[in-house]
Amino acid sequence: KMYDWLAGKSNLKPSRYLRAKDAKKSFPMLKAKGLRGGVLYYDGQFDDARMNVTIAMTAIQQGATVLNHVEVTDLRKENSRLVGATVRDRFTGEAFPVKAKVVVNATGPFCDHIRHMDDPQAPKMLSASSGIHIVLDKRFSPPATGLLIPKTEDGRVLFLLPWLGHTLVGTTDNPAKIESNLKPTEEDIQYILRHIEQYFDVPVSRQDVLSAWSGLRPLVSNPKASDTAGLSRDHIVHVSDSGLLTVTGGKWTTYRKMALDAVDHAVKVGKLSPLGPSRSEVVPLMGAVGYSEDLPKRLQKEFGLAEDVAQHLAKAYGALAREVATLAREGYGQRLADAHPYLEAEVLYGIRHEMGYTVTDVLARRTRLAFLDIGSARRALPRVLEIMGDELGWDPARRREEEQKFEDYLSDLPDFAKPQENGAEARAARSA
Ligand SMILES: Cc1cc2nc3c(=O)[nH]c(=O)nc-3n(C[C@H](O)[C@H](O)[C@H](O)COP(=O)(O)OP(=O)(O)OC[C@H]3O[C@@H](n4cnc5c(N)ncnc54)[C@H](O)[C@@H]3O)c2cc1C
Structure with a gap:
């Protein structure tokens, strides 16, 4: 209720208490044993890489x-x-x-x-705390409901959320050294998996982890604090x-x-002379103008896109999805990886309109394939290299260099180092 009060007029919907059986109905993967009830509340979510690029492109536009x-x-x-x-x-x-x-x-x-x-x-x-996220298949959460355990037995927050067609699970909160190539440790991954087993009725194994990454939270220092x-x-x-x-x-x-x-x-x-007060509250981000709820349907109809692809493009690019769909129609309409909605067209769009210069830019920071499913990202690499190489005029040496850099980017992740059959593609192939 405090949450509703703080959200004020921006509240999406009012929260409510759930009895144990209703909590279980909302999130069937939750363990029934020891469950007394829950609170249902509404929140927003986003793809932070897409948001970041969109803010940068909007700044350029301004x-x-x-x-x-x-x-x-x-x-x-x-x-x-x-x-x-x-x-x-x-x-x-x-x-x-x-x-x-x-x-x-x-x-x-x-x-x-x-x-x-x-x-x-x-x-x-500042000091920093590191937190990891792991990605599991979508079957680990209901399609539109996430679950947050505000205080696990060791006082941390644990959540399972439906995210970009997968399940995002986090997180850890450990004091960390400030370094740029932070990677999740095997211990962190196992910590999350242990906690999933503790609170949820779904058997989960290390093989189910499609991807994992670690980030740094900047925290304003308090020298007396012992816990970040x-x-x-x-x-x-x-x-x-x-x-x-x-x-x-x-x-x-x-x-x-x-x-x-x-x-x-x-x-x-700087004793600057602004033209007026800040307008950023009312400046729409790129792709916002012309966006409407029925955009995925319109994309499907106009460009003959599959439903999941149309949904993804509308979410990731807003009204600019039409530009990506146009590139798809011009010969770049194949998926980068089976069982994922990312299109070849997004590689070209990322280079031409979103300052994508490297394979890692495109596979990790314009599309989210490398974050969601490392195995599939690896399998998409040859085609991405081909599209980028042809568009940017890369010679064979530059192509090899890019390939190596992408491999370096992935290779520190403990068990993702070698191509393995744990991706959505592999499962799709098995079930086909
Ligand atoms: C696991 C985890 C979960 C989180 N969950 C949430 C959440 O649910 N909601 C939420 O609101 N926030 C969340 N955060 C926090 C949020 O991501 C960060 O607080 C936020 O990204 C900080 O933004 P920033 O722009 O200050 O720094 P950053 O996003 O870290 O950006 C700093 C940038 O500066 C660049 N840089 C560094 N040095 C140089 C240099 N010498 N020259 C040029 N550029 C440089 C870096 O490359 C980087 O791009 C989470 C963070 C983590 C780690």
Whole structure:
């Protein structure tokens, strides 16, 4: 009820208490033994990679210049004030300066690294906790209901959610070193599997895990805290003596408020003259204009797409799904992997319209295939290489390099290192 109250007018639907038998009906996989009841509440979900790309593309549409695969290696000062940064192109290795009236450090868990470029003595602002997600087949959850256990026996949160045609299960919350190529450990995966068995009536084995990944949560430090679950998830804005504006510690849910606060501070720090108050609350993200609930049906009718493909394209691209469907009609209409709705057309669209430059960009950050099913992503690799290579004019050496980089990206994952028969494709083939 507190949740309803906090959601106010934005509440999707009111929550209600469920008796044990109704809880079991809503989520049949739940163990009946020891079950006393539950609370049914409504929440939204999204594909964070699609959201991230869409925000970047919308920023470009609004006049921003966006660079990917480019990193800040140093900050530039004049008379002790920041005047820009030195950045390095990760492909060419070329470094070049960028002038700026205000430098905003929005590097999440890595923000102290940038702050130390500004002031090597700056005290650390953040610690990080790592959390993993694993992906299981859709049969592990009902199609439109998730389940959250707010406090497991060891005080963690456990959830099973229907997500992108699969079941997403998470998560862990462990103090972590801040590093960029974080990978889930076998121990983390086993921890989640053990907890599924404890609360759910579905036998689950390591072979059912299609994919797993780990992420860092930026947490505003409290030196007295011994457990990262108790640290603040709220964002803070900090301005250093030289004018470095750091915004960090927030969540996806609060991203727009984080941006608003950061820009308001930037106006003051840089003595900027904004044309007016922030409009981001009313600026639709790309693909929002022209979207309607019946878009999947219209795509099916107009382009002859399969139902799951039309649903996926509408969800992932909004009204821009028509552009992807047009590419599909022009000869890129095959699925990248059986039993998944991703199309060859999305590879081309990712390169042409969403700044996709590498195979990993396309398979992990434009489509979600590598996150959902590593085996299927591997099997899709040759065709993705072919489409990207032809479109971008890659020579055989570059194709081999891309293949190796994608393999490196996947290979640290404990049991996903070799092609194996645990993907949806393999199961589809078995049941055919
Ligand atoms: C397991 C897990 C579950 C979560 N669940 C939720 C949830 O349900 N709801 C929710 O709202 N939030 C959730 N979060 C939190 C959310 O994902 C993060 O808080 C959020 O991504 C932080 O956003 P950010 O932009 O500050 O940092 P990030 O998303 O980490 O982005 C920082 C960016 O800075 C870049 N960068 C770093 N160094 C440099 C450099 N030198 N030069 C250029 N770029 C650089 C990085 O490459 C990265 O792209 C979850 C996080 C985890 C790990």
